[in-house]
Amino acid sequence: MNIANKTILILIAFALVPLALAAAFMYTTGNECFREQTYQSSFLLFSFMVALASIFFGLLAAKALTDPLRLLAAAVADFAAHPDQSLSAPVIAPDGHDEVGALRDEFHIMSEKIRHYHEDLEDEVKKRTAELEAFSYSVSHDLRAPLRAMDGFVKMLDEDYGKDFDEEGKRIIAVIQTNAKQMGKLIDDLLSFSRLGRQDVTKTRISMKPLVQSVYIEMQRSDPGHVTDITITEMPDAFADPNMIRLVWTNLLSNAMKFSHMREKAHIEIGGTEEADTGTVSYFVKDNGVGFDMKYVDKLFNVFQRLHPASEFEGTGIGLANVRRIVERHGGSVRARGEVDKGATFYFTLPSPKEADMSEYD
Amino acid sequence: MINDTNYNAVDILLVEDNQNDSELTLRALRKHNLANHIHTVEDGEAALEFIFCTGRYASRDIVIPPKVILLDLKLPKVNGLEVLKKIKSDERTKSIPVVILTSSAETSDLESAYLLGVNSYLVKPVDFEKFIRVLGDAGLYWLLINRSLRL
Numbered sequence: 151m152n153i154a155n156k157t158i159l160i161l162i163a164f165a166l167v168p169l170a171l172a173a174a175f176m177y178t179t180g181n182e183c184f185r186e187q188t189y190q191s192s193f194l195l196f197s198f199m200v201a202l203a204s205i206f207f208g209l210l211a212a213k214a215l216t217d218p219l220r221l222l223a224a225a226v227a228d229f230a231a232h233p234d235q236s237l238s239a240p241v242i243a244p245d246g247h248d249e250v251g252a253l254r255d256e257f258h259i260m261s262e263k264i265r266h267y268h269e270d271l272e273d274e275v276k277k278r279t280a281e282l283e284a285f286s287y288s289v290s291h292d293l294r295a296p297l298r299a300m301d302g303f304v305k306m307l308d309e310d311y312g313k314d315f316d317e318e319g320k321r322i323i324a325v326i327q328t329n330a331k332q333m334g335k336l337i338d339d340l341l342s343f344s345r346l347g348r349q350d351v352t353k354t355r356i357s358m359k360p361l362v363q364s365v366y367i368e369m370q371r372s373d374p375g376h377v378t379d380i381t382i383t384e385m386p387d388a389f390a391d392p393n394m395i396r397l398v399w400t401n402l403l404s405n406a407m408k409f410s411h412m413r414e415k416a417h418i419e420i421g422g423t424e425e426a427d428t429g430t431v432s433y434f435v436k437d438n439g440v441g442f443d444m445k446y447v448d449k450l451f452n453v454f455q456r457l458h459p460a461s462e463f464e465g466t467g468i469g470l471a472n473v474r475r476i477v478e479r480h481g482g483s484v485r486a487r488g489e490v491d492k493g494a495t496f497y498f499t500l501p502s503p504k505e506a507d508m509s510e511y512d
Numbered sequence: 513m514i515n516d517t518n519y520n521a522v523d524i525l526l527v528e529d530n531q532n533d534s535e536l537t538l539r540a541l542r543k544h545n546l547a548n549h550i551h552t553v554e555d556g557e558a559a560l561e562f563i564f565c566t567g568r569y570a571s572r573d574i575v576i577p578p579k580v581i582l583l584d585l586k587l588p589k590v591n592g593l594e595v596l597k598k599i600k601s602d603e604r605t606k607s608i609p610v611v612i613l614t615s616s617a618e619t620s621d622l623e624s625a626y627l628l629g630v631n632s633y634l635v636k637p638v639d640f641e642k643f644i645r646v647l648g649d650a651g652l653y654w655l656l657i658n659r660s661l662r663l
Contacts, residue, residue, distance in 0.1 A: 226525040286618075294615040294638050299532035308538065334638035341617075 157212035164208075164468045165201035172197040218250045222257060229261050234268050280346065286344045293337055301330035332466075336454070339468035343453060346475050351391045353480070355503045358385050360432070361392070362420055365399040369407070378407050378416045385422030386431045388500040394476045395500070401469040402435040402496050408463055409494065410439030424502065430482065435496040442488040450486055473498065519562070519572040523549040523655055525581045527559040527595065529588055530611070533636070537582070537613070540647035551578075556590025559583070560598060563605055577608045578663075580654035585614040585621060593624050600629040607661050609654055613647075649657055 172193055233469035304326045312320065362382055370376070388395065403418070410416040415438075422433035442450070444456050449455045451474040456467040474484045477498045524541070528534040534552050538627055541547040553559050561567035563581070565574045581599070585592035591614065599605045611632040615659050634650055637643045654660075 157629060205572075293637070295530055298536065298615075298636060298638050298643065301638060302536040302539075302643065303532070305640040331639055337638075485587070 157208060157215075158205075161205050161208035165204050165430065168197045168200045169194075176192050196505070209219060210315060215250070218254070222250070222254055226257065226351060229264075233261075233264055234272075235265075238381060282344065282348065286341055289341060289344075294334070297330055297334055297337070300328060301334070304330070336466055339466045340453075343468055343472055343475065346394070346397075346472055346479075349394075351394065351479050353389050353391055356388045356390055356392050356395060358387055358395075358422060358431075361396060362399055362403075365396060365403060369400070369403060376407060376411060378410070378418055380418045381420070383419070383421035385420075386424045386429050387502040388433075390480050390500045391476075394479075398473050398476050401473050405496075406435050406437035406439065406494075408439075408465070409441075409458075410437040412440075413438055425499070429500075429502050429504065430499045432497060432499045434495055434497045436493065438493040441490050441492045442486075442495045443490050444488060447486055447488070470496075519551065519569055520576045521549050522551040523579045524551070524651070525559070525562060525578040526550055526552045527554075527556070527581065527583045527587065527592070528552060529554045529586075530582065533584075536640070536643060537647055540644040541651045543644060544648045544651055546648075546651040555588040556592065556595045557588075559587075559595050561591060562604075563595075563599060563608070571604075574604055577605065579609070579660050580658075581608060581610045582613045582650075583610055585612060585616055593621075593628065596625065596628045596630060609658065609660060611650060611654065613650075 304323055308315075308320075308323050312323075315323065359382060362385075366382070368382060403420075405416045407416070410418065417438050419436040420434070422431055425432050440458070446457055450457065451470045452465040452467075453471040455471070456463075456465065470484075473496075477484050477500065480500050482499040482501070484496070484498045486494060486496045524546070526534060526537060528537065531554075538547050538550065541550065552563070553562055558568065559581075562569045562572065563577075565572040583592050584597060587595070592614070593656055596610055596612070598610060599610055606629070609631040612630050613634050613636060614621065615634045615636050618659060622633055632650070632654075637646055641646075
């Protein structure tokens with residue numbers, strides 16, 4: 151029950167008082183003149199008028215009280231929806247220094263403060279992003295140049311003076327070259343990871359099954375000798391950035407292939423389900439490869455974290471970190487289950503296109 | 513032959529401040545016999561003087577441009593994008609092919625270069641063999657395959 155309705159109820163109760171008093175007075179006093187019809191009816195009429203007047207003025211008072219409150223409530227709702235914008239209209243006319251007026255003033259001060267905090271935060275984010283841009287630029291340019299010189303000049307040494315080196319000398323040259331290449335790869339991976347954090351996420355409806363199939367065909371084409379038995383079951387569509395999600399599948403699929411290729415019958419299963427209650431869709435990639443110890447599951451998605459020596463499986467350890475970054479930028483989550491020598495399953499969630507359709511009608 | 517005094521005979525102008533990189537570039541081009549008429553400058557200011565025949569290069573003739581300019585982005589004094597802008601906004605020089613040769617694969621650099629009218633954009637590979645291949649291919653293309661205005 152809102153304030154206006156409550157006020158009406160109270161007023162009606164108060165208005166009944168003079169009527170009840172009048173009635174009681176008439177019947178309990180034995181006064182002759184009150185017994186007369188004219189006095190009785192005029193007294194009743196007077197009481198009735200008093201009651202009506204009190205209801206009328208009461209309603210006016212209630213309206214005067216609730217209107218500014220309603221405006222204030224609308225302003226609060228407006229502010230909650232767009233906290234970064236100044237209030238478009240004053241909450242109430244700038245008169246009245248009552249309690250509601252005080253509330254309005256406090257709300258104004260608070261909203262201005264929040265807006266300032268918001269602006270400061272935006273500025274801070276812009277500053278940090280610019281710093282990050284400068285950092286990644288410097289990484290890409292300044293770190294790569296000396297590396298190229300190292301790799302190039304060792305190669306020149308090998309080309310021009312290789313004949314003067316014995317086996318051990320040649321091995322040392324090869325070690326330097328391998329490491330220069332590895333560092334180049336690490337720098338490139340770090341850059342791609344940082345770029346994924348800065349890139350805008352452009353969401354659209356993705357037909358997931360054809361996307362997964364095309365990623366798989368592309369990988370087969372680049373490595374035709376690698377035969378893997380793959381099952382792609384029906385899966386729901388998602389609402390996400392197609393380029394980024396392509397990268398997620400490329401990483402997960404190449405991992406599944408890499409860690410199961412030693413199996414006589416390498417098998418990969420891919421599927422997905424709709425999670426109606428959370429408005430998300432969930433996908434998985436399951437392989438029967440070397441798996442991993444669940445003890446280390448928390449480390450799996452960290453940058454440059456590897457659970458296998460580079461001599462067994464190549465890679466820098468950026469793939470799953472990229473997967474997590476992309477999925478989390480879509481508001482989804484990643485998780486993994488595995489068992490040593492039994493295989494691994496990777497799961498991730500994304501927004502459902504149904505959720506997107508619904509928010510369009512808001 | 514790095515500093516050919518007959519500047520009018522220069523086929524390739526290499527604008528590169530990192531001496532190691534220019535040595536690698538020269539080696540790559542030499543492998544394809546493309547380094548006979550190459551001139552190297554180490555900053556954007558010298559590049560502009562060469563291209564517009566002023567200062568140290570006042571004796572050069574502007575109507576005989578190099579066949580291609582290999583331009584780094586990060587340069588002392590005047591940076592690569594500014595040099596590119598000057599070349600492409602002058603009627604006398606805008607037809608000279610300019611190839612950006614840089615470590616930066618940043619989208620913003622690519623965008624700026626193409627908007628300014630660059631003819632090609634190459635990212636220097638860290639791997640030396642790839643570097644030799646990329647430079648060799650680019651040299652062959654711009655000097656032997658591509659037809660420039662200069663005969």
